[in-house]
Amino acid sequence: MKQKMSIAGILLLAALGMQANSYTVKSPDGKLVVNVACEGGKASYTVDYNGKQMLGTSALGLVANYGDFSKDLTMGILKGGEVKPLSYKMTRIKKSDIQKDVVDATIGFLNSKKDSMTLHLHVSNNDIAYKYEMSRPKKDNPKSVIIYNEVSGFNFPEKTTTFLCPQITPMTGWERTKPSYEEEYTPDALMNVKSQFGVGYTFPCLFKVGSDGWVLVSETGVSSAYPGCRLSDYEPGKGYTVAFPQKGENNGIGSEYAGIPLPGETPWRTITVGSSLAPVVETTIPYDVVEPLYEASQTYKPSRYTWSWLIWQDNSVNYDDQVKMVDVAAAQGYEAILVDGWWDKQIGRKRIEELSKYAKSKKVSLMLWYNSNGFENDAPQTPRQIMNNSIARKKEMAWMKKIGVVGIKVDFFGGDKQETMKLYEDILSDANDYGLEVIFHGCTMPRGWERMYPNYVSSEAALASENVYFTDYHAKKEAFEMTMHPFSRNAVASFDWGGVMMNKYFSKDNKSRHQRYTSDVFEMATAITNQSSVNCICLYPNNLQDVPQWELDWLKNVPTAWEDTKFIAGYPTKYAVVARKSSVENGSGAALTAGRWFVGGLNATDKPLALTLDLPMFAGKTVTYITDQPKKKGEKFFTSVKKTLKVGKDGKAKVVIQPNGGIIIE
Known part of the structure; x- marks a missing residue:
């Protein structure tokens, strides 16, 4: 043009x-x-x-x-x-x-x-x-x-x-x-x-x-x-x-x-x-204004993955815990799990091959974590000194292709210099040769990369979910962050926030450490307000028992590919309501038809937010409305509810979003 x-x-x-x-x-x-x-x-x-x-x-x-x-x-x-x-x-x-x-x-x-x-x-x-x-x-x-x-x-x-x-x-x-x-x-x-x-x-x-x-x-x-x-x-x-x-x-x-x-x-x-x-x-x-820099070596499909590390941390990178995550993914119909850092030391390559074989038997694939270093910083996690070296990188990617790994997450980059940009590009180009999708963390913001590099998925490039785990301060700031990104970071590029989180507490027993301050509906709605073609749904084995079945059923079918996106309402760091129209490109695990609208809303304020939304896609229809019940005295967590909502012929709908809560309309 x-x-x-x-x-x-x-x-x-x-x-x-x-x-x-x-x-x-x-x-x-x-x-x-x-x-x-x-x-x-x-x-x-x-x-x-x-x-x-x-x-x-x-x-x-x-x-x-x-x-x-x-x-x-x-x-x-x-x-x-x-x-x-x-x-x-x-x-x-x-x-x-x-x-x-x-x-x-x-x-x-x-x-x-x-x-x-x-x-x-x-x-x-x-x-x-x-x-x-x-x-x-x-x-x-x-x-x-x-x-x-x-x-x-x-x-x-x-x-x-x-x-x-x-x-x-x-x-x-x-x-x-x-x-x-x-x-x-x-x-x-x-x-x-x-x-x-x-x-x-x-x-x-x-x-x-x-x-x-x-x-x-x-x-x-x-x-x-x-x-x-x-x-x-x-x-x-x-x-x-x-x-x-x-x-x-x-x-x-x-x-x-x-x-x-x-x-x-x-x-x-x-x-x-x-x-x-x-x-x-x-x-x-x-x-x-950009064009693809190379052709895709295969069709890369949108998908969902589970991830043990966010709440279970480094000790979970062992064979038995990763089998549990495969089983969660299989139960939910998700396409992959992400095996995080230290897997080469704590699981070993032979057992990773066994894990991949087990996952395939459950119709689940592996994604593997890698350190980008070299010399850029001191992050110790392994595997190291592979992704920064073309010979080692190609050898590793050939092995991954052989055992059925579908993607990599590469972490800890050194800044924005042209030399670093070349490393991103080299990793992406080589990964495409071996049919691997790529996610980046500890990294720069992507700049048109979804179109330039067909196997590029998304990047972190924000104060993401791990910080919610690390400190109570950031757990309290989650809603603030999530109502900023639709208007800035995620407006210009796909965003790997790192998980729809359903644990009530940030611990393996789901009882200790600090709590999650957002509601279940808030977390579910972030699967709509956040955009990434391969999205993390951070479920754990306990969630299959302690999360209401209807919420799990909704999360089974969460789409990650979209035909269209519309701004409905919002103000950065206060609230955000976004509508997305699901695409036929969604993976086989998503029992959806193309053209179905999903509306996700988040409230980062400390008061209930009453809104009249303009939803022309639902004009005159009765829709599913997922929301939070107001907390009763002494309640620590919201109770979610699924009901119906009548949208006016003019497309107007009145809703209330609870503090740190959410809504979903579909």
Whole structure:
């Protein structure tokens, strides 16, 4: 869909003095307006939506080792700009059939040395993406370039508040494993407050522009050809700027800069804009502007898995306990179990082969955990020094294919440097050769990877479920986190939160340690509000007796593939209601038909939340309504109930979501 403009044409027109001072590119519906200008030799853009400014004058450009493209620029002509259709299909994201109108355009720039840079713009009704294309200069004819920094900016109006997750300094935290995108969000914050660790914020970044609307900023299309980036701290008059990795990431190994061949391109910077949160929750921009980098070696099907480690921890990685988890998965019709770290020491490879054979007899497959290290940090869990070495990696993957393993979870990466991005890509590419799906933990945010790498499943890249196990503090914060992610982390990429958790207490006996503060319905609803094509349903043998049978029956059929996603209601960190339409792509264990809508709602506040929901998909119908009974005096846990609800002919439905509770409508 992209259009490239002849660099020779840009040079000629610039030489003839035919360049303009500004250009306007509008979305197909005309509501989203991007104005690109070049004043005083500096390129910039602004963004308006529905006649209201969402981004003020924001810088464009970069600085490379052979030339500066942040100043002394001359703008050439705009090419393209007409409305065109975009169409593609996916099975691993929030929608399965993407059909939309888009506008693609390019604008050329010359710097003071007459070297060229082309800005590519992609605009749809609520989304903007832009990237830079660098040509090969005639002088000295360099065939590659080092990009030292981008000046790409996001300058919001002063009334803007933020919902951001801070980046952390490198080689910190447990066993020097950070940064790993696992810090805490701060809601409704002012822009001029310094980030917690003084090094900016991880993508994606959510902004509320007063009463005018919402903006989600991120990036996509990051492969081995570029580092992963973040946003800087806010600077008055300038806003936020794209920032490269920190020098100390990856244990100091590898450059923090970007190295690309010439001609070459940067990844896309993405901006999703709306007067409500609907465009943020529903956006597909991370996938609209990328293409698959290789073909799938087989059909990778959506599925569900159980996982002993979350509550049973390291000691559960033994043969007998993993057999129990296979039996739970088989009882629920789930397709896999995840065998976590230390399996090579505590179970051994021969017995893993036996376990895989036993699992297959129950129509269940194994997924195996691996450490990504090398040298990136000090995480001790094994298997180590396999996934970072191509020879060892391929040998291991051949063994996994032979014994019937279907996927891997790779943990503890070293940051966002281009060298680390290459490791992600190498693991994914090799895994595809052996028919393995891949989940990443202790990792960066994925950036369009579901479409770029067909065997990629999802990533953690958030303060996920293990922290709920570790401390009472995070158990109390679970609802806060889960009502943030639909509007930020999970809006741009699949999210391996790490489990629908049904134990009342975070212990193997389900009686000791700290309690779970969310209701059963809350946990079940997260299977809808969270999106991942391979989802963790963290059931244990005791749950088959202590969880109500009708809840288990619902969890037997929980889908993980979706035709469509709709925002219903919500506010980040307070509540979230999301509707998803199930897809025929769901695995054989899900007794569902395509086209069935599921609505999941979560309440993170300390009071019952009465809502009137707009549910046009259920207009005039009587639907199943799963909710929590109000607690009676002295009750510690909610009691869930399954009943019916009559939706008005206008699609309106009145519901109440209990504190730390949930609802499901289907």
